[in-house]
Amino acid sequence: MISIRFVAASMLSATLLIATTVSAAQLYRFTDENGIPTISKTLPAEVAQQGYDILDEKTMRV
Secondary structure, eight states: OOOHHHHHHHHHHHHHHHHHHHHOOEEEEEEOTTSOEEEESSOOHHHHTTOOEEEETTTOOO
């Protein structure tokens, strides 16, 4: 028979795994209209055609 502790621990582990996966987001690095390097979670449409880098939020690497 499966214990309640095992089920609770399994549910907690699954929840933490999903939360970690969802929180890993991308950041966009681009130069704004004033020439200032900018990092943002959203990419403005006018910047998309000028060029940008996608950074990993945790490591800040391209």
